Amino acid sequence: MSTPDEAAQRVFGPNVLHNANLLYDIKFISSCLSGAVAGILGLENWLGFALFLAATLFTTAILHFVTFRGRPKKYVYGGLLEVVNPGQENAFSFILVWTLFYGIVHVYD
Template structure:
């Protein structure tokens, strides 16, 4: 009997789904935390318009690249989909970013 080829194995069925869910939640928490900190920084710096959104995408990309490197450039055993490292929690992070961006912009530059 021949061992299954690596491309034939679905890692999401081989590895513990509880641990994959934990990794996904942890990445989401990190993404929201980075969004809060970078949103506050963008507000304090007075970034406006598309430059402010560009700051969000740069910090999100940096976090995703760091997570990708931490898992050894092979995210499939740690997440359900390989793309989860890059896309998981973007919406939640963006909402937190906008909230803190506008809050700190108003505190520093308007009041």
């Protein structure tokens, strides 16, 4: 059995950084697309945030079962908690795109 120090020595830094950047990009695209969908559908208040939550959970499930093959701790530092966390900047991106598309589509309603 290896100690945590030995396990940390086997981690290759550039791979961890690449995986973290890729995970951030996927979550950013997911939040922007869900914001666009919420704006186009004309969702308001908690319905829009419910869509954001559903999109985050759907993205997490796809990443967990397809990309990480059920072992996110092997690929991402922090494991499943890091995959589920949408991040503050992605929540703000969702709101920005949501209001943008809502204003474009429903300007004369």
